[in-house]
Amino acid sequence: MPDASRPDREICLLLLEDSEIDAELLAAHLNKAQLAFRLTRVVNRREFVAALEEGACEVILADYSLPDFDGLSALNIARALQPDIPFIFVSGVVGEEFATNALKRGATDYIMKRNLTRLATAVERALDQARERRERREAEQALSRSEMRARLAIEGAELGLWDFDPRSGEMSWDERCRVLLALGPDEEPTFDAWLARLHPDDRERLADSVADAITYHPDKTGAYAEEYRIVSPDGRERWIASRGQAQFEQGICTRFVGIVRDINEERLAQEALRRLTGDLERQVAERTAERDRIWRLxxxxxxxxxxxxxxxxxxxxxxxxxxxxxxxxxxxxxxxxxxxxxxxxxxxxxxxxxxxxxxxxxxxxxxxxxxxxxxxxxxxxxxxxxxxxxxxxITEERAAAEALAQRNRELAEQIEERERVEQTLRQMQRLEAVGQLTSGVAHDFNNLLTVILGNISFVERWMSKESVDGKIADRIGHMRTAAERGAKLTAQMLAFSRKQKLEPKPLDLNETVGGMRDLLQSTLGGSVRLETVLKPDLWPALVDPTQIELIILNLAINARDAMEVGGGLTVETANVTLRDKPSRPEEPMPGEYVLLAVSDTGPGMSDEVLAKAFEPFFTTKEIGKGSGLGLAQVYGFAKQSGGGVRIETKLGEGATVKVFLPRAAARASSEPERKVAPRDVVSASTRNVLVMDDDSAVREITAAMLTDLGFTVIEAGSGSAALDVLRTDQRIDILLADYAMPGMNGVEAARAAVQMRPGLPVLFITGYADLKALRDVGEDRIIQKPFRDDELSRKVEAALADAAELAQKVVPLRRG
Incomplete structure (x- = not known):
């Protein structure tokens, strides 16, 4: 019958034996003892070490004497590689002394081969011993881990340990406990020392609590838990929590152990929380009262x-x-x-x-x-x-918001108006700058054209005397035509820059348009239909009659060039009263105006073209088909006249140019101009003319033309040079002064000349008229460059004649 104490599993045995017969004998004895096993046999050192490294065996059986190996060496290797595996010597050649030595060196047992009946028992006893050692080692490791965890927990929780024996009165504290209880390192740990550190208010209560804990009661567990204050030698107080357990034997407390923990911060927090809770309760009551008051009031x-x-x-x-x-x-x-x-x-x-x-x-x-x-x-x-x-x-708030919204709308409109005015001002400044540049260019061009046309006149007179004609005469004619076109171009430039001399008069625009109908129709040709819409009872317009005719003709030509064959052109007049401020610089200010509108059925203008329509030299026509000064001249004339201009257009629907001319206070006069009686022609041969001009070429041609007319000419290149001449005794009958000169201009020089020689007639020669400087000078005293036809001789002779008439009216005073 098998032994119940034997393991019911197969045991792995490692056998170090070089004799196969002995190995079989060992296995037979183990089988006979009904021991379940699996035998692994090795015969040399290498196989033995390899088997140990696999770690599969539970008991080692080793012979002592081997060919190249011995049992003690095998024992040393086994202790090094697998110290927990039982090692049993099975040998037949050694005695008691060797067996004792082997057991001292770690062998589990020693079996003689001649007495193998004890082998199975020795194996089972070795397994039991190994199991006990393993269990004891595991228990020790578990205890060590438990102690380590407890120590870590105590250290982590910063707990102090105390141990008290009520029978002997002995007490022990760890270092943390000493710190928490404010005990010095040399102070004897006694129960009375602990009581001495307690706050007086806590001392009696703690003594009773400890006495109760260490007194046996059948219905109590001996547990102890208290919180108290420790007073340190320097008088500071700290709150301590202590937990303990009394251990009893036969109703007597043999041990009382526990821990202490610093709860000072907790108690302070609890006290603060208590105060806070009280404050919150008070605040809740106050808030509740406040809520009630808010509800009621x-x-x-x-x-x-x-x-x-x-x-x-x-x-x-x-x-x-x-x-x-x-x-x-x-x-x-x-x-x-x-x-x-x-x-x-x-x-x-x-x-x-x-x-x-x-x-x-x-x-x-x-x-x-x-x-x-x-x-x-x-x-x-x-x-x-x-x-x-x-x-x-929010009734009042909504009313205020509505008022604010209305004010914001007004402000937005004002901002929009300001932006529009600023944009208009920038456009006006740009046009003004272009106008200043244009007038300066026109002045220089007029100087050049004066020289060119003057010399052409001399050449033409010479050719007429010499009876020269043919190709040379034609070329000279072409030169005059080109120069006169240049003069016309500069006149348009001056019109844009508002530097031309205007003579506004009350004028009936209906009569002017009606009188130009045949001219307009011939200019437009038979392919364009002309229509006039003239308002009855039209207000008189205060404009220069000559310039308005040029404006009407200019607009008609522009409209004709914009239309295809078969288009229509309408010239309209009307009375208008403007109340809105201008949105663009070319538009007129509020007031009463006489409207001249020229409409066409052409393709109209885009916004980009409209924005630049009044800029000089801007044109959409092909190169050579237009100068780009037509609308610029209209703009300058309208603004200089005190009005404005507006273009209404849409792509594909034509365009209307509206010229606003100021309303005249008086009606236009239909009486014919009085004819002035012809003056006596002044003899030029006896007259001296002082010509003042800084441009030597202009001065030379002017002097040559006057000399050709029979005048004696004295030239001066500046105002100061002319005054030097007048300071002499030389007779000067008339002064011809260029207006625009560096340093002293013509007006300043003329004013000084008249002071030096009262009654001296002065004519101004200018490429453009500065209206402010020459506003008091009559048209008959201004000669525009380039000279046209006989304007130079006519105005010089007229000025001399007026001076002569004035001299005759002077009555000399008698000496008393």
């Missing part, structure tokens, strides 16, 4: 209403704000107070509240008890089957 409308729209509670403000007593409103339908136009929105708000949404702001009108309507702004929060709402009267 608040100016806002407070209400609690059901999701069915019925009022459950309202505060007294409803009486103050809307005139309704709260008791009269409770239970009523809220919508009964709402303006009819706001009821639908209120339904939407209640629906959103029923879905749990918070209403941040909703405005509606509530009827006051006196019948008026008040705007209320609501905030509402749902809660269960009701909602809580606060309403504020």
């Amino acid at each position: 608040g100016r806002d409308l407070f209400t609690v209403a059901g999701l069915d729209g019925r009022l459950r509670r309202v505060n007294p403000a409803w009486l103050n704000q809307l005139g309704y007593h709260p008791d009269a409103l409770v239970g009523s339908d809220f919508s009964l107070l709402i303006h009819a136009d706001d009821i639908e929105a209120l339904g939407g708000v209640i629906k959103r509240l029923s879905e749990g949404e918070v209403i941040e702001r909703h405005e509606n009108r509530l009827r006051h008890a006196n019948g008026t309507w008040r705007w209320i702004s609501w905030t509402a929060v749902p809660e269960g089957e009701a909602f809580y709402a606060i309403g504020r009267d």
Whole structure:
């Protein structure tokens, strides 16, 4: 019958034996003992070490004597590689002394081969010993881990340990306990020393608590838990928590152990929390009272209403704000107070509240008890089957907001107007700068053209005397035509820059347009239809008659060039009164104007073209088809006349140019101009002319033309040079002064000359007329460059004749 104490599993045995017969004998004895095993046999050192490294065997059986190996060496290797595996010597050649030595060196047992009956028992005993050692080692390791965890826990929790034996009165503290109890390192740990450190108010209570804990009671566990204060030698107090357990044997406490923990911060926090709780309770009471006061005294409308729209509670403000007593409103339908136009929105708000949404702001009108309507702004929060709402009267705020919105609109309009004015000012400044440049260029061109046309006149007179004709005469004619075109171009440039000399008169535009109809029709040709729409009772316009005719013709030509064959052109007059400020620099200021409008059926203008339409030299025509000065001349003339111009156009629908001319105070005169009686021709051969011009070429040609007319000419290249001549005794009959000169200009030199020689006639020669400087100078005293036809001789002779007539009227005073 098998032994119940034997393992029911297969045991792995490692056998170090070189004799196969002995190995079989060993296995036979183990089988006979009914021991379940698996035998692994090795015969040399290498196989033995390899088997040990695999670690599969549980018991090692080793012979002592081997061919190249011995049992003691095998024991040493086994102790090094697998010290926990039992090692049993099985040998037949050694004695008791060797066996004792082997056991001292770590062998588990020694079996003689001649007595193998004890082998199975030795193997089982070795396994039991190995198991006990393993279990003891595991228990020790578990205890060590437990102690380590406890020590780490105590250290982590900063706990102090104490141990008290009530029988002997002995007490022990660890270092942490000494620190917490404020005990010095040399102070004897006794129960009385501990009591001495307690706060006087806690000492009696703690002594009773300890006595109770260490006294045996059948219905008590001996547990101890207290909190108390420790007073350090320097007088500081700290709160300590102590936990302990009494151990009893036969009703006598043999040991009382426990821990101490610093709870000073906890107690301080608890005290602060207690004070805070008290403060919070007081604040809650105060807030509750404040809430009640807000409900009773608040100016806002407070209400609690059901999701069915019925009022459950309202505060007294409803009486103050809307005139309704709260008791009269409770239970009523809220919508009964709402303006009819706001009821639908209120339904939407209640629906959103029923879905749990918070209403941040909703405005509606509530009827006051006196019948008026008040705007209320609501905030509402749902809660269960009701909602809580606060309403504020914003009637005055809405009125103020509306007034502010109106003011903002006015400010926006003012800002828009300011931006428009600034844009207009920038455009005007740009056009003014271009005008300044244009007038300067025109002045220089006129000087050049004066020289060119003057010399052409000399050449033509010479050719006429010499009877030269043919190709040379034709080429000279072409040169004159080109120069005169240049003069016309500079005149247009001066018109844009508003530097031309105008002679405005009251004029009937209907008569002017009617008188130009045949000219306009011939200019337009038979392919363009001409129509005039002239307003009866047209106001008189204050304009220069000659220039307005050029403007009408210029606009007609522009319109003709813009239209295809078969287009139509309309010239219209009207009386207009403008009240709005101009939106563009070319437009007129508010006032009464006579309107001249020229419309065509051409392709119209784009916004980009319209923005540059009045800039000089800007044109959409092909190269050589236009100078780009037509509309610029219209702009300059209208502005210089005191009016303005506006273009109304749309792509594909033609364009209308509206010229606004100032209304004249008096009616236009239809009487013919009086003919001035012809003056006697002044003899040029006896007259001396002082010509003042800084341009030597212009001065030379002017002098040559006057010399050719028979005058004696004295030249001066500057104002100071001319005054030097006048300071001499040389007779000077007339002064021809160029206006634009460096240093002293023509007006300044003429003023000084007249002071030196009173009555000296002066003519101004200029490439452009500065209206401010020459505003008091008559047209008959200004000669425009380049000289046209006989203008130079005619105006010089007229000035001399006027001077002669004036001299004849002077009555000499008699000497008394």
